[in-house]
Amino acid sequence: MSQLQKKFEKNGYVIVPGNKILLNKIRKIIFNNIKKNNKIKTKDDAEKNITTILNNFHKFITLKKLNNLRFDIYKKINAGSIFSEIYYEIAREYLDELVGNELAMQKKINLSIQLPKDKDSLLDLHSDIYAGESPFQVVVWIPLVDVYNTKSMFITSPKFNKKMNSDLLNGDKYTAKKMYAKNIKKFKFLNMKFGEILIFSPLILHGNTINSTRESRFSLNCRFKSLLSPYDVLVKSHRNIPNFYKPLNIKPMTKIGLNYIKKNLNVK
Amino acid sequence: MKKNKFAGYINLKPLNGVIYPSSIQNILMKNYIENDLRGIFYLSPTEILQAKYSITLKTLISKETDVNGIVTLSSYYLPSDYTIRKNLFAKLIALKKNMHFILDGLKIYKKQDIEKVEDFLMFNCDYLNNTKKNLNKFEQSFMKKFKNISFV
Numbered sequence: 025m026s027q028l029q030k031k032f033e034k035n036g037y038v039i040v041p042g043n044k045i046l047l048n049k050i051r052k053i054i055f056n057n058i059k060k061n062n063k064i065k066t067k068d069d070a071e072k073n074i075t076t077i078l079n080n081f082h083k084f085i086t087l088k089k090l091n092n093l094r095f096d097i098y099k100k101i102n103a104g105s106i107f108s109e110i111y112y113e114i115a116r117e118y119l120d121e122l123v124g125n126e127l128a129m130q131k132k133i134n135l136s137i138q139l140p141k142d143k144d145s146l147l148d149l150h151s152d153i154y155a156g157e158s159p160f161q162v163v164v165w166i167p168l169v170d171v172y173n174t175k176s177m178f179i180t181s182p183k184f185n186k187k188m189n190s191d192l193l194n195g196d197k198y199t200a201k202k203m204y205a206k207n208i209k210k211f212k213f214l215n216m217k218f219g220e221i222l223i224f225s226p227l228i229l230h231g232n233t234i235n236s237t238r239e240s241r242f243s244l245n246c247r248f249k250s251l252l253s254p255y256d257v258l259v260k261s262h263r264n265i266p267n268f269y270k271p272l273n274i275k276p277m278t279k280i281g282l283n284y285i286k287k288n289l290n291v292k
Numbered sequence: 293m294k295k296n297k298f299a300g301y302i303n304l305k306p307l308n309g310v311i312y313p314s315s316i317q318n319i320l321m322k323n324y325i326e327n328d329l330r331g332i333f334y335l336s337p338t339e340i341l342q343a344k345y346s347i348t349l350k351t352l353i354s355k356e357t358d359v360n361g362i363v364t365l366s367s368y369y370l371p372s373d374y375t376i377r378k379n380l381f382a383k384l385i386a387l388k389k390n391m392h393f394i395l396d397g398l399k400i401y402k403k404q405d406i407e408k409v410e411d412f413l414m415f416n417c418d419y420l421n422n423t424k425k426n427l428n429k430f431e432q433s434f435m436k437k438f439k440n441i442s443f444v
């Protein structure tokens with residue numbers, strides 16, 4: 025087993041370097057959209073300038089307009105396949121090791137923008153499985169600026185996860201907020217530089233709180249799973265093909281095998 | 293420029309477990325036709341669930357219905373029988389109509405596009421669509437070795 029695999033099994037996540045050229049490319053796409061949308065006048069597209077504008081984005085927009093902007097960019101990056109192809113390529117070598125090379129990918133890549141003190145963009149402690157997602161999936165989380173403290177997301181470790189998860193699912197005592205407040209020491213905010221990517225199992229409880237730093241956070245997230253692993257687990261949900269996932273790469277033998285099933289069913 | 297006319301095709305059978313109410317299907321199709329295709333949303337009849345064949349779809353594809361294309365949520369709404377699908381596609385191409393599957397991100401304009409839709413339909417099988425509720429005997433014994441690798 026590789027070091028990466030060992031680390032992932034132990035911690036439930038890994039932080040690894042992503043391809044910087046591609047990361048710059050997707051960041052530039054987001055940046056150009058923001059520039060157009062907010063009429064930010066800058067001819068300087070140097071990386072340093074992009075970083076500064078993103079980190080200080082709260083000075084360029086009101087909270088009121090934020091969600092419309094976020095949704096507008098979300099629509100743009102998810103129209104067509106280029107953005108999603110680059111996204112996969114950034115994480116591909118790690119996904120090969122952790123999940124496989126024949127994958128299903130979430131149809132829509134999410135964008136989060138968390139301005140300092142914004143109370144409305146919060147995601148309380150949760151496991152994505154609570155929303156019917158497959159335990160076979162990983163989340164690839166890409167910050168577009170350096171993240172630290174409350175500008176980042178928090179996550180716990182497998183060691184603490186079991187009990188908290190079971191308390192949340194089986195007890196009537198807790199709200200997500202209470203569970204977090206009571207166990208705050210068991211969570212840590214991830215420190216990451218732009219250029220690094222996080223791959224984690226969303227079975228591990230995670231979330232965010234009010235960003236009390238003085239910088240805005242931009243991050244992207246998208247889910248991947250092995251193409252042929254189960255989609256609906258324990259309960260039927262909509263986290264499957266075609267409602268939530270799309271087949272990303274289909275190997276010849278999968279086509280041949282599944283077509284064998286399909287055609288033979290039709291013979292009946 | 294003259295705008296193209298599109299018919300929506302509503303089907304109320306579950307789409308891998310999810311029944312989309314007609315109102316929701318209409319909203320999704322109207323958005324897609326007006327924003328992505330820049331066309332006119334013309335009509336959106338519902339498939340007859342009790343019928344053995346996909347009569348509504350057949351009507352939309354036929355020359356009786358004067359539209360440039362047909363929009364629907366997914367290729368999973370197509371008839372499950374391969375031969376019936378093949379005939380519908382042949383008619384579609386012959387009448388120079390196109391077809392769009394919103395959630396799948398697929399469309400048919402020419403003969404070669406059909407293969408992509410057929411490839412996609414491979415995933416509409418019990419093996420992938422059934423809810424996994426427990427491990428079978430083989431999986432159970434196989435997993436003994438890994439019982440400590442768990443996050444919950």
Ligand SMILES: [Fe+2]
Nearest residue numbers: 150151152226
């Ligand atoms: Fe999550």
